Amino acid sequence: MNDRYHAAAWGEPLLKELGSPGERGLLMPGFDGEAEPEPLPPGLRRGEPPALPEIAQPQVLRHFTRLSQMTLGHNVAVDMTAATTTPKYPPAVNELIARSPKLTELHPDQPDGTIQGALRLLWELGECLNELSGMNACSLQGFGGAHAIFGGVLVIRAFHASRGELQRDEIISEFASHPTNPATAAAAGFKVIEVAPGPRGYAELDAVKAAVSERTAGLLLNNPEDTGIFNPEIDRLAEVVHDAGGLCGFDQANANATLGICRARDCGFDLAHFNLHKTFGAPISLYGPAVGALCVTGELARFLPVPVIVRDGDTYRRDVDRPDSVGRVAGYLGNVPSLVKAYAWIRAIGPERMADVARHAVLNNNYVHRRLAAIPGITTAMPGNQDRRLDVTRFSLERLKEETGVGAEDVRDRITDYGLPAHWLSHHPVTSPEPFTLEPTESFSRRELDGVVSVYERVVEEARTDPKLVRTAPHRGPVARMRPDLVDPARPPAATWRLLGP
Amino acid sequence: MSGRPAHPYIPGSAPVAKAALLAEVGVAEADELFAVIPERLRLREPLDLPPALESEAELRRAFHEQLARNTSCEDALSFLGGGCWRHHVPAVCDEIGSRGEFTTAFFGLGPASTHGAYQALFEYQSLISALTGLELATVPTYDWGWAAAIGLLMAVRVTGRQRVLVARGTGPHRRRQIATRLPPGVELVELPHAPDTGLLDTTALVAALDGAAALYLELPGYLGVTEPEIASIAALVHERGALLVAGVDPLSLGVIAPPGSYGADIACGDLQPLGHHPSLGGTSAGFLATTLDERLVAELPAIFIVAVPTERPGEHDFFWGNFEATSYETRGHATDFTGCSSALAGIVAATYLALAGPDGLRELGEGVRRRRAYAIERLAELPGLVASRFPGPGFKEWVVDFGPSGTTVAAVNEALLARGILGGAPLAAAYPELGESALYCVTELHTRGDIDRLAGALAEILG
Numbered sequence: 001m002n003d004r005y006h007a008a009a010w011g012e013p014l015l016k017e018l019g020s021p022g023e024r025g026l027l028m029p030g031f032d033g034e035a036e037p038e039p040l041p042p043g044l045r046r047g048e049p050p051a052l053p054e055i056a057q058p059q060v061l062r063h064f065t066r067l068s069q070m071t072l073g074h075n076v077a078v079d080m081t082a083a084t085t086t087p088k089y090p091p092a093v094n095e096l097i098a099r100s101p102k103l104t105e106l107h108p109d110q111p112d113g114t115i116q117g118a119l120r121l122l123w124e125l126g127e128c129l130n131e132l133s134g135m136n137a138c139s140l141q142g143f144g145g146a147h148a149i150f151g152g153v154l155v156i157r158a159f160h161a162s163r164g165e166l167q168r169d170e171i172i173s174e175f176a177s178h179p180t181n182p183a184t185a186a187a188a189g190f191k192v193i194e195v196a197p198g199p200r201g202y203a204e205l206d207a208v209k210a211a212v213s214e215r216t217a218g219l220l221l222n223n224p225e226d227t228g229i230f231n232p233e234i235d236r237l238a239e240v241v242h243d244a245g246g247l248c249g250f251d252q253a254n255a256n257a258t259l260g261i262c263r264a265r266d267c268g269f270d271l272a273h274f275n276l277h278k279t280f281g282a283p284i285s286l287y288g289p290a291v292g293a294l295c296v297t298g299e300l301a302r303f304l305p306v307p308v309i310v311r312d313g314d315t316y317r318r319d320v321d322r323p324d325s326v327g328r329v330a331g332y333l334g335n336v337p338s339l340v341k342a343y344a345w346i347r348a349i350g351p352e353r354m355a356d357v358a359r360h361a362v363l364n365n366n367y368v369h370r371r372l373a374a375i376p377g378i379t380t381a382m383p384g385n386q387d388r389r390l391d392v393t394r395f396s397l398e399r400l401k402e403e404t405g406v407g408a409e410d411v412r413d414r415i416t417d418y419g420l421p422a423h424w425l426s427h428h429p430v431t432s433p434e435p436f437t438l439e440p441t442e443s444f445s446r447r448e449l450d451g452v453v454s455v456y457e458r459v460v461e462e463a464r465t466d467p468k469l470v471r472t473a474p475h476r477g478p479v480a481r482m483r484p485d486l487v488d489p490a491r492p493p494a495a496t497w498r499l500l501g502p
Numbered sequence: 503m504s505g506r507p508a509h510p511y512i513p514g515s516a517p518v519a520k521a522a523l524l525a526e527v528g529v530a531e532a533d534e535l536f537a538v539i540p541e542r543l544r545l546r547e548p549l550d551l552p553p554a555l556e557s558e559a560e561l562r563r564a565f566h567e568q569l570a571r572n573t574s575c576e577d578a579l580s581f582l583g584g585g586c587w588r589h590h591v592p593a594v595c596d597e598i599g600s601r602g603e604f605t606t607a608f609f610g611l612g613p614a615s616t617h618g619a620y621q622a623l624f625e626y627q628s629l630i631s632a633l634t635g636l637e638l639a640t641v642p643t644y645d646w647g648w649a650a651a652i653g654l655l656m657a658v659r660v661t662g663r664q665r666v667l668v669a670r671g672t673g674p675h676r677r678r679q680i681a682t683r684l685p686p687g688v689e690l691v692e693l694p695h696a697p698d699t700g701l702l703d704t705t706a707l708v709a710a711l712d713g714a715a716a717l718y719l720e721l722p723g724y725l726g727v728t729e730p731e732i733a734s735i736a737a738l739v740h741e742r743g744a745l746l747v748a749g750v751d752p753l754s755l756g757v758i759a760p761p762g763s764y765g766a767d768i769a770c771g772d773l774q775p776l777g778h779h780p781s782l783g784g785t786s787a788g789f790l791a792t793t794l795d796e797r798l799v800a801e802l803p804a805i806f807i808v809a810v811p812t813e814r815p816g817e818h819d820f821f822w823g824n825f826e827a828t829s830y831e832t833r834g835h836a837t838d839f840t841g842c843s844s845a846l847a848g849i850v851a852a853t854y855l856a857l858a859g860p861d862g863l864r865e866l867g868e869g870v871r872r873r874r875a876y877a878i879e880r881l882a883e884l885p886g887l888v889a890s891r892f893p894g895p896g897f898k899e900w901v902v903d904f905g906p907s908g909t910t911v912a913a914v915n916e917a918l919l920a921r922g923i924l925g926g927a928p929l930a931a932a933y934p935e936l937g938e939s940a941l942y943c944v945t946e947l948h949t950r951g952d953i954d955r956l957a958g959a960l961a962e963i964l965g
Contacts, residue, residue: 007617015852016625016628019859023859029946031946037871043764045759046760046864050755050760052629054860060853065598069618071603071615071616072607073606074606076603081611090606100569101576105575109584114572115573117571121565144842146842173834179830182836183839183840186832186839187837194834232538266544277842285845288843288847289844290841327679329648331772333783336783348554350554353515363514387538388537416615422616427830446514446523473614477615480813480814483812486811492794493806493824494823495639498631
């Protein structure tokens with residue numbers, strides 16, 4: 001544990017306070033052709049120039065570099081605190097690969113013949129994801145996990161429509177499943193039934209049996225849950241849904257627990273998505289640009305969003321002539337740089353080591369779990385299930401809160417004083433009191449795992465000896481503790497510096 | 503686990519480290535940790551994946567070899583645009599966009615560890631607001647077409663009407679994307695444009711407005727035209743109780759009027775031209791801005807960042823402003839959804855706008871418009887084509903009609919490619935009425951020599 005950590009605290013002013021009139025950060029190339037464009041009519045001409053700051057280049061660079069330094073990414077911090085959104089090590093070499101002008105300077109309207117190398121890499125990535133999910137066809141357009149799941153929801157709708165079963169307007173999910181599952185279904189116009197987890201922390205057979213009907217279009221579920229609990233009845237649930245005529249979508253936003261161990265298709269599912277920025281080493285970039293892939297069975301392939309990359313002999317092309325396709329979810333091919341990075345990660349790991357990724361992620365988590373659960377005040381959430389957690393564990397600080405008044409949000413802010421990124425509590429609805437959720441992926445060393453444990457030991461001790469210290473944290477952060485209670489609810493949201501005022 | 507050297511990405515794969523952790527956890531083999539996964543669900547066969555490229559040197563070489571087969575817009579002179587563009591990417595944008603602190607962090611946590619990213623996004627929102635003339639912007643969403651669909655669905659919810667109008671001059675991919683996104687029950691009506699001008703057919707608009715939630719219109723349009731009567735169109739739309747959703751190229755807004763000035767309620771567009779390489783369209787990211795109309799703000803499905811006071815007087819932190827309204831909380835009752843979107847693209851765009859400033863944007867816009875005019879003049883000297891199918895001022899795109907030549911766009915483009923030029927995108931699939939036409943585009947990267955080269959090549963091909 002680093003007692004001496006202090007976050008960079010640059011006190012960086014807002015961009016609008018930098019610079020002065022006439023300063024320039026960028027000059028534009030001139031043009032010596034003799035031509036005068038037709039003037040824009042008055043209503044189309046910009047009157048007042050946009051109120052952008054005027055700043056020279058070094059100051060712009062320094063400003064954003066300082067802001068980056070007040071952000072704790074995986075490259076500088078032991079970032080295992082983002083629960084199922086925990087990034088793993090995004091290999092540095094993949095950044096270099098994706099920075100090749102042979103990739104960055106490709107235009108999406110170029111003919112297929114001029115982008116064969118890129119199309120081949122993307123096609124091969126799709127084949128790998130099919131193998132890892134047990135599926136047969138893949139769409140790579142998702143700019144995030146939810147985007148990919150939404151594509152899957154459209155596929156489910158199109159499948160039933162193709163069979164004339166338009167009455168199937170319900171999608172079943174689970175109370176504790178990622179919000180994107182019920183939300184994408186609802187956004188696509190489905191009625192959503194969220195079943196409650198049973199005492200063991202997952203959707204049980206009887207609950208799903210009670211939820212299915214002739215109106216069931218599908219089931220969307222993640223497994224393991226965000227709690228790290230694996231639902232061993234997953235294939236039985238799929239049977240129930242199939243018997244009712246529905247399809248099953250496996251949310252593999254985070255497949256660290258199951259990679260090469262257990263596949264969505266082998267669990268009886270028809271669709272699966274992967275977040276390549278979680279499991280496959282593509283960078284998460286704060287909150288995207290992210291990348292989600294959607295894999296489906298052969299039966300569902302014809303419904304996938306276009307374009308689909310197909311191989312004809314030795315050549316590759318973007319197939320848009322697919323009359324049964326649900327349409328287009330992204331303008332072009334999706335997040336191509338991150339797709340290439342994810343494929344580079346798969347190639348660097350290779351077939352023999354793929355399951356080792358899951359083994360080490362689960363081993364690391366079980367180690368951290370055992371050590372944290374030994375700290376008085378910290379318990380494992382969902383105590384009704386004593387099974388080993390897989391790659392993630394949700395903990396509860398309920399006892400600590402009862403004893404000291406210090407809860408999960410206080411601890412969240414205090415651990416940042418020791419150089420850890422703030423921990424994730426829980427998705428809504430919160431099913432365990434005072435939760436926090438850790439995922440020590442395969443990327444961390446024993447020494448780093450111990451370091452994280454020692455921070456929690458210290459903060460729990462502080463909660464007992466000096467609770468005010470924890471409740472008023474952070475103390476060594478870039479800024480002092482936030483006071484949402486001081487926001488005037490009558491004013492418009494302060495979402496820009498203009499709305500914030502002087 | 504394998505007996506090979508430890509994997510460089512997996513510290514625990516070193517034998518000593520692994521043995522120690524297994525002992526601590528109390529298992530002989532890691533596979534015991536998966537006891538909860540029933541045997542019947544376990545994968546037993548070896549994975550059929552291509553062989554590992556474990557050394558960094560091999561990995562780089564293999565990918566380099568594949569990528570080398572591409573012809574990039576550095577290898578050939580490109581006149582492609584239409585929603586993804588090759589503009590100059592300032593080195594500072596590349597530097598900030600690849601900062602490991604940003605690329606490897608997740609920001610959905612407490613603000614204390616991501617203060618810098620939140621401040622940068624707050625600044626991004628402020629800059630987009632200044633650029634568009636609308637008061638509020640959100641963290642970027644997936645891409646332009648997605649943002650347009652979000653805007654239209656917000657209008658559907660605010661007005662309670664189930665029909666949206668989309669101008670035919672909207673980019674064809676975006677039209678398809680919007681249609682794909684709309685839930686059952688929401689009708690999409692495509693509005694034609696006048697065949698001679700490419701401008702929105704206002705008679706058709708008036709006829710379609712009753713019961714419509716919104717009009718989506720791009721300015722400049724995909725076909726390169728700019729609506730001179732945009733303010734009257736906005737007034738017509740508002741008179742009938744509908745909203746105007748404007749799709750704009752952010753780089754045009756140094757010279758072209760911003761959506762806020764002509765009464766747009768919602769604006770969207772792509773951030774790609776603001777400091778991102780085209781990357782096969784992979785760096786697309788949608789921006790979304792609205793007026794402060796409370797009904798619209800309440801319907802925003804995307805997160806926006808707000809400034810929040812701290813304990814220290816005068817100091818602000820930044821955090822999610824509308825978490826409760828998003829699908830993170832509404833789940834099965836959501837009307838739209840969010841999740842990891844395109845945040846870092848916003849920070850890069852903010853960097854671009856800070857570098858360019860108001861003068862840079864104006865100079866860029868004027869320079870691009872001059873290049874377009876020069877290119878049209880040069881092409882107009884050539885036989886066998888109509889240099890610009892639609893009259894009127896524009897920004898960077900225009901339609902070249904090869905119909906008079908009797909040849910096809912495909913044949914012209916093949917001949918251009920043989921001369922190292924990527925010709926304009928064929929339009930026949932999306933606009934059959936335009937026949938053998940192509941969408942051409944110039945940016946500030948095109949020199950007079952580049953345009954002369956195009957004209958010379960076309961003279962050879964068509965001559």
